[in-house]
Amino acid sequence: MTVTAHTLGYPRIGAQRELKKAQEGYWQGEVSADALEATARELRARHWNDQKQAGLEFVTVGDFAFYDHVLNITALIGAVPARFEHKAGTAVDLDTYFRMARGRAPSGKPAAACGMTKFFGTNYHYMVPELEDGQTFSLSSTRLFDEVQEALDLGHNVKVSLIGPVTYLWLARATGKASRLDYLDQLVALYGEVLAKLKAQGVEWVQLDEPLLVQEVPAEWAQAVQKAYTALKGKGPRILLATYFGAVQQSAKWVSELPVDGVHLDLVFGKGQDADYLNAWPQDKVLSLGVIDGRNIWRKDTKAAAAALEKAHKALGDRLWVAGSSSLLHTPVDLSFETDLPDYLAPWLAFARQKLDEIALVSRLVDGSASDADKAAAEDAAKAVADRAASTIVHRTHVADRLKAVKDSDYDRQHPYAERAKAQRARFNLPLLPTTTIGSFPQTQEIRAARRQFKRGELDQAGYEEQMKAQIADAVKRQEEYGIDVLVHGEAERNDMVEYFGEQLDGFAFTRNGWVQSYGSRCVKPPIIFGDVERPQPMTVRWSQYAQSLTDKPMKGMLTGPVTVLQWSFVRDDQPREVTCRQIALALRDEVVDLEKAGIGIIQIDEPAVREGLPLQRSAWDAYLEWAVGCFRLSAAGVQDETQIHTHMCYSEFNDIIESIAALDADVITIETSRSHMVLLEAFRSFEYPNEIGPGVYDIHSPNIPSVEAIVDLLDKAAQYIPVERLWVNPDCGLKTRRWEEVDPALHNMVAAARQLRARY
Ligand code: GLN
Ligand code: ZN
Numbered sequence: 001m002t003v004t005a006h007t008l009g010y011p012r013i014g015a016q017r018e019l020k021k022a023q024e025g026y027w028q029g030e031v032s033a034d035a036l037e038a039t040a041r042e043l044r045a046r047h048w049n050d051q052k053q054a055g056l057e058f059v060t061v062g063d064f065a066f067y068d069h070v071l072n073i074t075a076l077i078g079a080v081p082a083r084f085e086h087k088a089g090t091a092v093d094l095d096t097y098f099r100m101a102r103g104r105a106p107s108g109k110p111a112a113a114c115g116m117t118k119f120f121g122t123n124y125h126y127m128v129p130e131l132e133d134g135q136t137f138s139l140s141s142t143r144l145f146d147e148v149q150e151a152l153d154l155g156h157n158v159k160v161s162l163i164g165p166v167t168y169l170w171l172a173r174a175t176g177k178a179s180r181l182d183y184l185d186q187l188v189a190l191y192g193e194v195l196a197k198l199k200a201q202g203v204e205w206v207q208l209d210e211p212l213l214v215q216e217v218p219a220e221w222a223q224a225v226q227k228a229y230t231a232l233k234g235k236g237p238r239i240l241l242a243t244y245f246g247a248v249q250q251s252a253k254w255v256s257e258l259p260v261d262g263v264h265l266d267l268v269f270g271k272g273q274d275a276d277y278l279n280a281w282p283q284d285k286v287l288s289l290g291v292i293d294g295r296n297i298w299r300k301d302t303k304a305a306a307a308a309l310e311k312a313h314k315a316l317g318d319r320l321w322v323a324g325s326s327s328l329l330h331t332p333v334d335l336s337f338e339t340d341l342p343d344y345l346a347p348w349l350a351f352a353r354q355k356l357d358e359i360a361l362v363s364r365l366v367d368g369s370a371s372d373a374d375k376a377a378a379e380d381a382a383k384a385v386a387d388r389a390a391s392t393i394v395h396r397t398h399v400a401d402r403l404k405a406v407k408d409s410d411y412d413r414q415h416p417y418a419e420r421a422k423a424q425r426a427r428f429n430l431p432l433l434p435t436t437t438i439g440s441f442p443q444t445q446e447i448r449a450a451r452r453q454f455k456r457g458e459l460d461q462a463g464y465e466e467q468m469k470a471q472i473a474d475a476v477k478r479q480e481e482y483g484i485d486v487l488v489h490g491e492a493e494r495n496d497m498v499e500y501f502g503e504q505l506d507g508f509a510f511t512r513n514g515w516v517q518s519y520g521s522r523c524v525k526p527p528i529i530f531g532d533v534e535r536p537q538p539m540t541v542r543w544s545q546y547a548q549s550l551t552d553k554p555m556k557g558m559l560t561g562p563v564t565v566l567q568w569s570f571v572r573d574d575q576p577r578e579v580t581c582r583q584i585a586l587a588l589r590d591e592v593v594d595l596e597k598a599g600i601g602i603i604q605i606d607e608p609a610v611r612e613g614l615p616l617q618r619s620a621w622d623a624y625l626e627w628a629v630g631c632f633r634l635s636a637a638g639v640q641d642e643t644q645i646h647t648h649m650c651y652s653e654f655n656d657i658i659e660s661i662a663a664l665d666a667d668v669i670t671i672e673t674s675r676s677h678m679v680l681l682e683a684f685r686s687f688e689y690p691n692e693i694g695p696g697v698y699d700i701h702s703p704n705i706p707s708v709e710a711i712v713d714l715l716d717k718a719a720q721y722i723p724v725e726r727l728w729v730n731p732d733c734g735l736k737t738r739r740w741e742e743v744d745p746a747l748h749n750m751v752a753a754a755r756q757l758r759a760r761y
Helices: 018-027 034-054 069-077 094-102 143-153 165-171 178-200 219-232 252-256 302-308 311-319 351-365 373-391 396-402 417-428 445-456 461-482 541-549 561-565 577-597 618-636 655-663 681-687 707-719 740-760
Strands: 057-060 116-118 125-127 158-163 205-209 238-242 262-266 286-292 320-324 506-509 516-519 522-524 528-534 556-560 603-604 644-648 667-669 691-694
Touching: 018 034, 018 158, 034 057, 034 143, 034 351, 057 143, 057 740, 069 125, 069 143, 069 158, 069 165, 069 178, 069 351, 125 158, 125 516, 143 158, 143 178, 143 286, 158 165, 158 445, 158 556, 165 178, 165 219, 178 205, 178 219, 219 238, 238 286, 262 691, 286 302, 286 311, 302 311, 302 351, 311 320, 311 351, 320 351, 351 373, 396 528, 396 577, 417 644, 445 461, 461 740, 528 577, 541 577, 556 577, 561 618, 577 603, 603 618, 618 644, 618 655, 655 681, 681 691, 707 740
Parallel strands: 057 158, 158 205, 205 238, 238 262, 262 286, 286 320, 556 603, 603 644, 644 667, 667 691
Antiparallel strands: 116 125, 506 528, 516 522
């Protein structure tokens, strides 16, 4: 009995980021619309071909997007916010689409772009749909149908994939009086039209993604799913309802009674949930099981994966489908472009293209159609996975031993904050409302050029260091001129706040081309944490020491925290994330202690990613926060009372995690607040947050120079929430994206504002 292999989706950017180049060229007026469309067509054809070659039953159509697949639905249904002046009932053209995404496009009036936010806890950002009172939907784009035709013309068997109507609403923001679910009937009616058209084109299966079902949604949202799919039944092709990024929160019985033709379950993030389904799965429905990790880069033991599916195959026969856990959108495209990886590492990895092969191979192993070559490939994969499991490059006993030897007291500073604060006050003797910045200063052309030359070998180590030192000296001089109290060295030597540390730690590897779409044309290339993490030698000490030697003011040491390093990397799957994070924490702890030894009295450990690490399921928050907070404390607690630990976070929703923020026990926390007009300090006030806080006094995302009055005003506001003795004065975040012409007057004004207030209090 044949098992069907398919993919929920595939990366759209191209193995060489071809889409990025075409998009950005188009925005700059250097690439014509026709050329952009041609690149897109080529990429789709190539990706479908990859899927067919791999041996999948279908190619997946509908996962391509010029910016974002959620925005694609917005265009499809014509839900264009009024400010873009789109005429209802007409087609949403390419430039209107781009204006929604970016605020401007080669044609059409600029307007504020739609909001953007992370897609279900991934690093993929979608454009938030805006539903305005009186909003009506109508079919406003033929793109989807054109792409289906394109695939059919190429001779492919097509499965269409779209965000489902309920998840679309879940991700949306209702801007008026109506609530999101008020739009359900209308939206479902339009999906009905879409499905009918797809059926007329000859499409047999449509996959509708409803990942909201893995979250603990209010009952009316689960009911909305029942209602929507009842209304869509029979309107078009057969429907595969896809869930991913966790186990479905409703019961298996509830799921089995949905009026759809199949359901996809994520067995990577919702491990073992299939056990609830196999016994009583309806005879007329398909069950698709996601066994290949759609969000990580590890090669799968396909032999073991197939063996684990035997039970499902017995129960389901040819109603069993096999896929990746989620769309492969969240993985890099093609491992075969990685020519520089260490020899041992490459055989342990699989990117999207390799994952297609894995999916197809598992399906053939399960249904018995595997050839001898297939069996050999599976043996090979099993061996690679076994090699990794046994590798002494991965598993370093002394790292594990050290972790085991960690004591409870290693998580605690010597004394509580109140006592530390006394020691620190005596040591630093800072004025009321001390001023500081978050770490980075403008990454100028000059700095970037030096780094490029150094990487290419055109500039030697000594020449590079000299240039970086000149940058540091310049930054110190400027800060002294502004009159800042606690200085930073400016981070000129860092390309990226995670990569910089990963490059110096054992257990990390870097790809040449392992790009993953973050939003629009922006891609990230996360490091791969493949082995036990260790710090062979100090990473930042000599830079900080040099910077300190130039000034009598305290120089802040600057580190990226363990949770952020973890969160922005591909993490090993052979041990809990928490264990990897503690290893990173220990490596950072050594650095913190070494900085202290070198005379650096104030050390900042940035943790901008703590909040985005929160699990999708609320029930899992506590466990996560417990170890995340623990890891930060482990990294910070090795120092004396007199050493002041700062942390920085650049998100602004603190209400629901304020307790954990306080539990970090940083002496000082600097946060993004200026855009909220300090109102979010309310969370700190009502929690009676005990330590010092630097609420950002100006928005570094904007090129505008904040006036002295504006900053004074914000600080006065802040003082209504936090006792002024515990307030610091600093920008919202690092300044690396700004120019010196902006930074100079802004920081000058910031210091002037602090001085004005000191005179007053
Ligand atoms: N220290 C870093 C910087 O200033 C912090 C960056 C961040 O918060 N994302 O650039
Ligand atoms: Zn920040």
